[in-house]
Amino acid sequence: MSWLKNAEELKSILQSLAACDDQGKEMDLDVALFQWEQCTWLVREAQKTIYLIGNGASASMASHIAADLAKNAHVHTEVFSDLSLITALANDLGYQEVFAEPLRRRMKEGDMLVAISSSGQSPNIFRACREAKTREGIVITLSAMKPDNPLRSEGMINFYLPAKSYGLAETGHAALLHYWMDQVVMGNHAFKERKPMEIGKRQRKAANSWIG
Secondary structure, eight states: OOHHHHHHHHHHHHHTOEEEOTTOOEEOHHHHHHHHHHHHHHHHHTTOEEEEEOSTHHHHHHHHHHHHIIIIIOOEEEOOOOHHHHHHHHHHHOGGGTTHHHHHHHOOTTOEEEEEESSSOOHHHHHHHHHHHHTTOEEEEEEOSSTTOGGGGTSSEEEEOOOSSHHHHHHHHHHHHHHHHHHHHHHGGGGTTSOOOOOSHHHHHHHHHHHO
16 A cells, blocks of 8 residues: 555544444534533543553553643543553453553542543453443543444443554544644633532533533
8 A cells, every 4th residue: 555545544534533422322523522622621620630541552642642631731640551550450350450440449520531442342441431430430432443342332422433454543543632632722721710610420410411
């Protein structure tokens, strides 16, 4: 495949980005993106935490965007990339628990989980989303590959790219994450003059109403 053909394929994939809610109902893409930004502003204002998770290259993206959000958007972020923590949890509880178990101990009502998985079928990502929802967290997912992958029904908002290879999926997810972060940075001025507010069930219900 030539470089230009590869670039055209990536362009087509990015232009085909889709979003749906936890019932599989298709959402207007611009609305879904803006709702994600609104949830992020609420998290930031309430001094809550955004957790980002992924495996392999998706783990690298989680760390990268977590750093950018903390530095540029002044959001408290956390990733579970410490080697000692990962290996201890994997050894003692199984790799499927490496994200869910820390969330059980740290995630609070109104925190956000951003789950990144090219295949949308990673058990450890799936379990983390389930755990976050039991704690009244705001769950956002990014997936690719098969359009019916199970991760697409786990988030309040689920973004999907029709990429068939890991390289294209990961590149597309990186572009989406950077877009989200840039929009949050540009939009934070709308909240600067407002007093801090609580974020929890009230904001989660509001987010659900936005999506519904």
